[in-house]
Amino acid sequence: MPASRLARLAAVKGQIAALEAGTRTPSTVLPFGDARVDDCLPGGGLPLGRWHELTGSGMETETGAATAGFAALLALPLTAQGAVVWILRRDDLYAPGLETLGFPARRLIQVRVRDETAALMALEDALGSAGVAAVAAEIEDVDLTAGRRLQLACEKHGATGFVIRRRPFGGASRKTATGSAASTRWRVSAAASDPPPGEPGLGPPRWTAALERCRGGRPGEWTFEWRQEADHGSHPLAVASGLAGDGVAAEDRVRLRA
Amino acid sequence: MGKQDATPKSQDLARQSPTLAASPPVPPHKGEGGPLALLITEHGTRRLHALDAAARALGLYPGQKATDAAALVPELQTHDADPEGDAAALTALGDWCVRFSPAVALDGTDGLFLDITGVSHLWDGEAAMLEDLLARLARLAANGIRAQGAVADTAGAAWALARYGEGPVVIPSGGQSAHLAPLPVAALRLDAAATAQLPRLGLTRINRLLGLPRAQLTRRFGPLVVRRLDQALGHAEEALVYRRPPTPWFDRLAFAEPISQLDDLVRVAGDIAERLCERLRTEARGARRFTLTFHRLDGKAFPVSVGLSTLGRDARALTRLFAPKLETIDPGFGIEIVTLTADGVELVSAAQGQLDNSRAAMAEEGLTALVDRLSNRLGEAQVWRAEVFESHVPERAVRAVAPMTPAAATRWSPDRPRPLRLLAHPEAITAVAELPDEPPVAFTWRGRRHRVRLSEGPERIAEEWWRKPIDAVSTGLVRDYYRVEDDVGGRFWIFRAGLYGDPAVTVRWWLHGVFA
Numbered sequence: 075m076p077a078s079r080l081a082r083l084a085a086v087k088g089q090i091a092a093l094e095a096g097t098r099t100p101s102t103v104l105p106f107g108d109a110r111v112d113d114c115l116p117g118g119g120l121p122l123g124r125w126h127e128l129t130g131s132g133m134e135t136e137t138g139a140a141t142a143g144f145a146a147l148l149a150l151p152l153t154a155q156g157a158v159v160w161i162l163r164r165d166d167l168y169a170p171g172l173e174t175l176g177f178p179a180r181r182l183i184q185v186r187v188r189d190e191t192a193a194l195m196a197l198e199d200a201l202g203s204a205g206v207a208a209v210a211a212e213i214e215d216v217d218l219t220a221g222r223r224l225q226l227a228c229e230k231h232g233a234t235g236f237v238i239r240r241r242p243f244g245g246a247s248r249k250t251a252t253g254s255a256a257s258t259r260w261r262v263s264a265a266a267s268d269p270p271p272g273e274p275g276l277g278p279p280r281w282t283a284a285l286e287r288c289r290g291g292r293p294g295e296w297t298f299e300w301r302q303e304a305d306h307g308s309h310p311l312a313v314a315s316g317l318a319g320d321g322v323a324a325e326d327r328v329r330l331r332a
Numbered sequence: 333m334g335k336q337d338a339t340p341k342s343q344d345l346a347r348q349s350p351t352l353a354a355s356p357p358v359p360p361h362k363g364e365g366g367p368l369a370l371l372i373t374e375h376g377t378r379r380l381h382a383l384d385a386a387a388r389a390l391g392l393y394p395g396q397k398a399t400d401a402a403a404l405v406p407e408l409q410t411h412d413a414d415p416e417g418d419a420a421a422l423t424a425l426g427d428w429c430v431r432f433s434p435a436v437a438l439d440g441t442d443g444l445f446l447d448i449t450g451v452s453h454l455w456d457g458e459a460a461m462l463e464d465l466l467a468r469l470a471r472l473a474a475n476g477i478r479a480q481g482a483v484a485d486t487a488g489a490a491w492a493l494a495r496y497g498e499g500p501v502v503i504p505s506g507g508q509s510a511h512l513a514p515l516p517v518a519a520l521r522l523d524a525a526a527t528a529q530l531p532r533l534g535l536t537r538i539n540r541l542l543g544l545p546r547a548q549l550t551r552r553f554g555p556l557v558v559r560r561l562d563q564a565l566g567h568a569e570e571a572l573v574y575r576r577p578p579t580p581w582f583d584r585l586a587f588a589e590p591i592s593q594l595d596d597l598v599r600v601a602g603d604i605a606e607r608l609c610e611r612l613r614t615e616a617r618g619a620r621r622f623t624l625t626f627h628r629l630d631g632k633a634f635p636v637s638v639g640l641s642t643l644g645r646d647a648r649a650l651t652r653l654f655a656p657k658l659e660t661i662d663p664g665f666g667i668e669i670v671t672l673t674a675d676g677v678e679l680v681s682a683a684q685g686q687l688d689n690s691r692a693a694m695a696e697e698g699l700t701a702l703v704d705r706l707s708n709r710l711g712e713a714q715v716w717r718a719e720v721f722e723s724h725v726p727e728r729a730v731r732a733v734a735p736m737t738p739a740a741a742t743r744w745s746p747d748r749p750r751p752l753r754l755l756a757h758p759e760a761i762t763a764v765a766e767l768p769d770e771p772p773v774a775f776t777w778r779g780r781r782h783r784v785r786l787s788e789g790p791e792r793i794a795e796e797w798w799r800k801p802i803d804a805v806s807t808g809l810v811r812d813y814y815r816v817e818d819d820v821g822g823r824f825w826i827f828r829a830g831l832y833g834d835p836a837v838t839v840r841w842w843l844h845g846v847f848a
Contacts, residue, residue, distance in 0.1 A: 136778075137753055137846045138753065139751070139752050139753045139823075139846040139847060139848050140848055142752055142753070142848060143752050143847075143848020144848070146752075146848070156695055156699075157699055159702075165756075166753045166754060166755065166756065167752065167753065168726075168730070168750060168751060168752060168753060168754035168845065169718030169730050169744070170726075170729055170730065170744040170748075170750035171750040171751045171752035171753070171754070171845070171847070171848070172752065173743065173744045173746065173750070174744075174746070174749045174750050174752075175752070175848060179717075179718050179744075180717065180719075180739035182717065182718070183699075183703065183715065183716070183717055183735045184715070184716055184717065184718065184732075185706055185710065185714060185715050186710070186714045186715075187710060187714070188710075192710065195709075196706055196710070199702060199705060199706065200702060200706075203698045203699065203701065203702040204694055204695055204697070204698025204699070205694070205695030205696060205697070205698035205699035205702070206698070206699065206702065231698070263821070264820070264821035264822050264823060264848075265821040266785065266817065266819070266820065266821040267786065267817060267821070267823075269786065274788065275786065275787070275788035275815070276786050276787075276788050276815055276817050276823065277786075279823065279847065279848055280821065281848075282821075
């Protein structure tokens with residue numbers, strides 16, 4: 075094939091990818107560094123300059139700890155590029171706990187809001203600001219209109235949003251997850267840790283994360299483990315060895331549920 | 333204008349009779365004609381408290397018994413005085429005067445001091461300013477406020493000339509002694525004993541005091557006489573208690589036609605911010621807080637303020653922060669004057685200016701603007717960054733600092749794992765432990781039972797006993813923290829309060845946090 079045709083083909087492929095991703099600008103990605111996860115995501119990694127939705131299950135909807143920890147680790151590689159803003163309605167995020175996960179709390183600006191509207195407003199404002207690399211927000215529900223607005227705000231300076239769906243004072247969310255403008259939707263729950271044999275105590279924290287919805291990608295389910303000695307460049311979340319989700323089966327399960 | 337001299341110029345305004353002021357206690361239909369007095373009850377005796385000019389002319393005086401006065405002047409009309417109402421009215425008048433100068437001090441029950449250093453140029457001179465002030469006071473309220481005023485280098489001289497001088501006067505800088513000399517000694521703000529004693533010794537005028545040896549004066553009349561004299565002449569400093577700290581960073585706009593439209597308010601906010609920011613820029617300074625005050629036609633003032641996380645002087649950014657707050661302003665019949673003050677003014681360091689074009693500076697600027705927007709919309713305490721507080725007690729280990737302050741070097745120790753969610757108050761759990769000093773094998777929290785699969789600990793944390801009275805300290809305040817993981821992967825931070833073996837202490841289990 076002549077080079078010119080190859081180039082045209084590549085351009086068309088890029089346009090199709092952009093259409094599939096549902097945005098106007100081609101996006102950069104943050105790879106997990108593991109083909110089992112990256113192959114399910116468009117462009118081979120977590121899309122940046124988009125917003126992502128994280129939901130919990132069971133008791134998680136009350137405490138929001140596993141989802142918050144997972145979001146913090148997704149945002150961790152972005153702290154080098156700018157500040158991270160965390161918007162909360164209930165002030166129970168504990169900065170030393172973030173540092174325990176290796177997240178630099180000095181890069182984190184916390185914002186406490188009174189209600190859902192204020193939370194969305196602050197989230198949109200923060201996403202559209204220069205100097206902000208990522209924004210995490212604990213919000214009950216993001217409807218389609220709000221989701222589109224968040225997406226436009228993300229595109230301004232390329233900030234990445236993480237919406238942690240959580241009711242501020244416990245209980246299951248009043249609204250069930252509907253179609254939204256989020257780039258990906260994850261269902262996160264804590265998973266039993268696996269301490270090294272012969273050592274007492276708890277192992278590094280683990281999460282079961284199901285990628286339920288992904289624009290331009292495929293769903294999947296994996297068990298991640300916190301990589302404690304994350305050297306430079308590697309993602310702090312690693313797929314736990316021996317427990318990697320069997321991608322196809324998980325996909326089927328998600329389809330059945332949907 | 334004596335901007336160069338160190339002594340602040342003070343303007344004193346003395347109201348003739350306190351109770352005929354901004355909130356007149358007299359119904360208007362009774363006010364015409366006849367002598368009028370306000371009464372106050374002192375030790376069971378009704379006495380005159382304040383008099384109008386007609387009553388004064390008949391020889392009545394404050395402090396006279398009401399029955400005596402009624403016998404002398406049968407047609408005297410009397411009403412009850414309202415000292416609290418007067419004080420409130422004077423405070424309101426002080427706030428109203430902020431349109432002239434941000435530094436207003438209340439003086440007793442019937443006077444105001446205005447520090448007009450660096451402000452009078454807005455009126456083209458001190459005389460014009462004084463005239464404007466008195467004219468506006470005369471138009472204020474239903475009956476107007478009869479006021480006298482003077483401008484002088486010192487508060488003492490201004491006080492004396494406002495109360496004992498003839499008409500409004502502006503004393504040139506350093507000219508106090510010439511103007512004070514012919515005034516009675518009472519003009520020195522002395523106590524009652526000295527005011528009564530000095531004239532008896534022939535010292536009726538201030539010029540007689542000037543030549544006397546100071547040591548003798550002090551010995552006979554106490555230190556107050558000499559101090560007041562020095563303060564009036566500018567030889568001694570006098571500290572006035574201002575309603576807000578004086579600032580030279582002040583600007584005002586007055587309108588020929590009152591404004592009330594929201595668009596106009598936003599525009600004038602922009603205009604006045606532009607003027608003050610231009611001054612800040614020429615002196616290479618920035619401010620941390622700006623207060624914009626709208627003065628209504630009826631004398632009410634509505635202040636709105638914005639705080640900045642870093643030194644700022646960008647008029648457009650400032651206007652954007654003010655704009656949403658202006659909706660709360662009730663313009664009534666219209667706004668006639670707008671003032672803007674800047675607080676926390678500091679030199680902007682040169683380093684900040686040099687970064688202007690780089691990418692890092694843009695990011696910094698964007699972040700600063702975001703923090704300013706959020707903290708002005710949501711409240712300053714709602715936007716923060718967590719910083720280390722040196723304490724082992726988990727709930728005290730974090731303190732909130734302003735987001736843009738430089739980060740401290742200290743970090744939380746990475747050896748001690750901490751939960752991601754810390755409950756504001758530990759919640760009681762029922763726990764089953766096999767041995768007293770071991771972590772539980774199961775516990776119930778919020779009605780749900782968790783079987784413990786893995787555990788780690790204990791980490792003993794003692795209460796900070798030095799923060800309590802000594803008899804309140806007990807082993808019941810010692811906490812042994814465990815990290816536990818239940819069979820489905822939930823990780824919790826639980827602790828046992830109290831030690832076994834102490835009969836006075838009941839051991840209880842608590843859940844304090846949830847790990848990610």
